[in-house]
Amino acid sequence: MNPMKKFKLDSILLPFIAILVTCLFWFVIAGKSVTTEKVDEFGDKVKVTKREGLSADLPTPTETWKASKLYITEPFAKRGELDQGILRFTWMSLVLVAQGYFIALVIGTPIGFFLGLSKKFTQAFDPIIQVLRPVSPLAWLPLGMILFSGVKIVNGDGRTTFGASDAAALFTIAICAMWPTVMNTAVGVRAVPQDYLNVAKVLKLSKSKTLWKVLVPATLPYMFTGFRLSLGIAWLVIVAVEMLTGRPGVGGFLWQQYNANSYAHIILCILTIGVVGYVLDRLMSLVESRFKTA
Amino acid sequence: MPLIEIKQASRGFGSNGTRTEVLKNINLSVEEGEFIVIIGYSGSGKTTLVNLVSGLGHADSGEVLMDGKPITGPGPDRGLVFQNYSLLPWLNVTENIALAVDEVFPDWTKAQRVDHVAKHIAMVKLSHAAHKLPKELSGGMRQRVSVARALAMSPRVLLLDEPLSALDALTRATLQDEISDIWLKNKTTVIWVTNDPDEAILLADRVIPLLPTSPATLGESMVVDIERPRDRKAINHDPRFKKLRAELINTLLDAKGKNKTKSSRKLVLPDILPEDLTQVNTLQFLDRRGPKRRNEMKLEEVEVTA
Numbered sequence: 378m379n380p381m382k383k384f385k386l387d388s389i390l391l392p393f394i395a396i397l398v399t400c401l402f403w404f405v406i407a408g409k410s411v412t413t414e415k416v417d418e419f420g421d422k423v424k425v426t427k428r429e430g431l432s433a434d435l436p437t438p439t440e441t442w443k444a445s446k447l448y449i450t451e452p453f454a455k456r457g458e459l460d461q462g463i464l465r466f467t468w469m470s471l472v473l474v475a476q477g478y479f480i481a482l483v484i485g486t487p488i489g490f491f492l493g494l495s496k497k498f499t500q501a502f503d504p505i506i507q508v509l510r511p512v513s514p515l516a517w518l519p520l521g522m523i524l525f526s527g528v529k530i531v532n533g534d535g536r537t538t539f540g541a542s543d544a545a546a547l548f549t550i551a552i553c554a555m556w557p558t559v560m561n562t563a564v565g566v567r568a569v570p571q572d573y574l575n576v577a578k579v580l581k582l583s584k585s586k587t588l589w590k591v592l593v594p595a596t597l598p599y600m601f602t603g604f605r606l607s608l609g610i611a612w613l614v615i616v617a618v619e620m621l622t623g624r625p626g627v628g629g630f631l632w633q634q635y636n637a638n639s640y641a642h643i644i645l646c647i648l649t650i651g652v653v654g655y656v657l658d659r660l661m662s663l664v665e666s667r668f669k670t671a
Numbered sequence: 672m673p674l675i676e677i678k679q680a681s682r683g684f685g686s687n688g689t690r691t692e693v694l695k696n697i698n699l700s701v702e703e704g705e706f707i708v709i710i711g712y713s714g715s716g717k718t719t720l721v722n723l724v725s726g727l728g729h730a731d732s733g734e735v736l737m738d739g740k741p742i743t744g745p746g747p748d749r750g751l752v753f754q755n756y757s758l759l760p761w762l763n764v765t766e767n768i769a770l771a772v773d774e775v776f777p778d779w780t781k782a783q784r785v786d787h788v789a790k791h792i793a794m795v796k797l798s799h800a801a802h803k804l805p806k807e808l809s810g811g812m813r814q815r816v817s818v819a820r821a822l823a824m825s826p827r828v829l830l831l832d833e834p835l836s837a838l839d840a841l842t843r844a845t846l847q848d849e850i851s852d853i854w855l856k857n858k859t860t861v862i863w864v865t866n867d868p869d870e871a872i873l874l875a876d877r878v879i880p881l882l883p884t885s886p887a888t889l890g891e892s893m894v895v896d897i898e899r900p901r902d903r904k905a906i907n908h909d910p911r912f913k914k915l916r917a918e919l920i921n922t923l924l925d926a927k928g929k930n931k932t933k934s935s936r937k938l939v940l941p942d943i944l945p946e947d948l949t950q951v952n953t954l955q956f957l958d959r960r961g962p963k964r965r966n967e968m969k970l971e972e973v974e975v976t977a
Contacts, residue, residue, distance in 0.1 A: 572757040575727055578745045580774050580824070590770060594761040 400438050407440075408433035436641040444641035459625060459633050463649050470615050470626035471653070477550025478611040482604060484551065485558035489603070492559065493566025493596070510556045514549050514614040518621050521545030542622040553614045557606035565599025566592060597668045605661040612654045627653075672739055674860055675701040675724060675828060680733030681886070682719055692886035693719050697733065699879070699889060701828070706854060706861045708871040709889075710919065711881030712927070717864045718754075720881065721832045724862060725751045737827075747775040750821030754833040756813040758805040758820075764792060765801045768820045775824045791823040792816075794853060811842035818850060828860045836866065844903060847873060855899060868919050872912055873901055878919060882926035890922055942966055 408430035417423050428434065436444065445463075447454075452464035491498045492506075525544035532538045573595055577587045619628030631646035677699040683692040693716040701707050711717045722728030723735050726745035735742045737749070745751075758767050768788045776784060792801050795815035805813055814834055821829055834850075835843040851874055854861060865871055871878045872895055880890040897911055906912045942965050 572753060572755060573759060575745075575751075575753070576757050576759065578727060579725065579747070579749075579751045580771050581745065581747055582770075582774055586774070590762075591759065594759070597761075 403435075404437055406431040407435045407437040409437065434640060436644065441641040441644045444639065445645040448642070448645060459630065461625070461630075463627070463630075463645060466625065466627045466630050467649060467653055469624075470619065470628065473546060473618075473624070473626065474550060474608075474611045474615050477547045477614075478554055478608055480547060480551035481554040481607055481611065482558055485555035485603070485607070486562055486600065488555075489559045489562025489600075490566055490592075490596075492563035494592075499563070506556070506559065509552075510560075512553075514553045514617045515621065517549040517552055518545055518618060521548035524548065542624065546618045546622055546624065549618050550611050550614050554607040554611035557610065558600070558603035561599045561603025561606070562596060565596035565603075568599065569595040598665070601661070601665040601668050605658065605665055608657055608661050609654065612650070612657060616650060673700040674703045674705075674737065675699070675862070676734075676736040676739075677723065677730075678734040678736070680723060680730040680735055682716075682723065682728065682731050683886070694723075694888070695886040696888045697723075697730075701860060701862060703827075703860055704858050706863070706874060706876045708863045708865060708875035708878045709881055710865055710868060710871045710878060710923070711887065712883045712923070713866055715881055715883045716887045717866075717881055718832055721751075721830050721862070721864055724828070725749055725830050727751075747771070747824040748827045750824050750826030750829045752814070752817050752821045752829070752831040752834045754836055756805070756810075756817045756837075758813055758816055760805050763802050763804050764797060764808070764816050765789075767805070767816060768792065768823050771820050772823050787823060791819040794822070795819040795849070809842075810838050811846055814838065814846060815849070818853075822853070822857075822859070826859065828862060831861065831863045833864055833866065835870070843867075843870070848903065850874075851900070868916055868923075871919065872897075872915050873903060873906060878915070880919060880922050880926070883923070884926055884929070890926065893919060 408428040410426050411429050412424050412426045414422055414424055448463040452462040454462040455465060488502075492502065522541055522545045525541050525548065528539065528541050528544040529537055530539040569592060573591050574587075577591045582590065615626065616628030616631065618624070619626040620632040623629055623632075627646050627650055631643055631650075634640075634642035634646070677697050680694065680697040681692065682694045683690055685691055697720065699707075709717060709720065719728060723730055724737075724742065726742050726749065729735075729743075742749075759770070762770065765788055768791060769784065772784050772788050776787070779787070789798070789801070792798055795818055797812060797815055797819070800808060800812060805816070808816070814837075818831075818834070821831075831850075835846055838846065847870060863871075863874060875895050877892050877894050879892040881887050882890045893915060895915060897906065897909060944965060
């Protein structure tokens, strides 16, 4: 068989089989509604519906589809504050992620440059960074709430448009997503080939010109790797943040549907989060590969 | 007054204990307009020597002077051509050279600078590739860009650190001729470092061997009095070329030979017998065919009845 054809077939067929197998496994462990007829103490025949199975409350794939259909077929519908089409929720989450992510890059990249350029700076701040880096978003959020407890921007008709929880959400996303950018930029700056720096020295380039014409372009590939990882983390954090603050969004929707016992929607949310995360990662790696210089 | 003068310079690397001296008693004097070739083995400190002049490195002791003033750092009056080209991969040919020109001639008008860049690209015959990125160029073309960049700074001295070592022999020959032609036109002072004796004699006014003693030092300079322009085909039969070449190679080889010191070392032969390949491999442990240690072998006496 033509190898190219085989490759194409494999890359479509094999994932398809894997998805099928996963769905089958899901179906097997999921609970099923079983209706039995029995006679109650008054002698009446009653139908009793019970869920049975390994994980009785887990909806089956078909049940999930039935329950989620409305959210997918009308992705931008708005039926209520916490009952909206899935893409509408996704969009809200993305907007928040974009803001937090932007802050992370704007703060993280210069810190990375300072770390990469100055040994003293690294020695001074490395312990702090290493300690703050592994802290979970769930831990940052309450601190953000305290830090920004005074923040309140009210619009014309008296509704708060940007409150403490919004500020805390942005703070959490930014501080969690910042680290890969910081670390990768620092590594990138340290990895700038000595040759390029020698060129800058021989040409007697000024400090700012060395930065913009030599250091930044040479570090770009590393920076973009950091940016990609940061985006992944920002997207991870959003769910936790929305759950804790109760903001409308994919994560908020997930938590609210858990509380409302509509478990099928949880699966819908998980799949949406996964797909969106994957798409974001692909997009970033496309951008990243454009900046791969020799 | 010589343009470049090195007096009793030495240079070593590493800290106490692991310190190695690379250069010692370096004395060199280069006149304006001279083409000097310094030749030496790989790893003998040639780059370190060039860096003394370029200002990327400094001497531990002694003096490195330009126009009688000590060299304290790199500067555009000394154009450096690196062995690995060192073009910035995100800038195209024009931009790479313009980066240098813009920095060195900030008072010129934009048109003047653009003109100057174009002139130097044409000089190395790369006008057709002016907007290509370094990765789209061959090794020879990249090195031409590097030469053009160095020359575009209008340096007093052009320093070339093994500029052609990374190229194949044919491209190297072409570039030697081209650079030699360019030099004949503008007569910039050149310090060229190489490990190729033919290249050295073909190009130089004066060849100076860097003797691979430890630490290395410069040998007697040899004047190449073959008239220019030199034809690479004809020069091979020139008796002066042959004589210089033999002399140069002998000097370098002799220095290398002297560098070897005698030392006696106790050799311990491995206590092992090679694998016996004639023996069929079996699963029996005791009779394995693999390598055996001599001291593990035991003599076995077997009585044989006739």
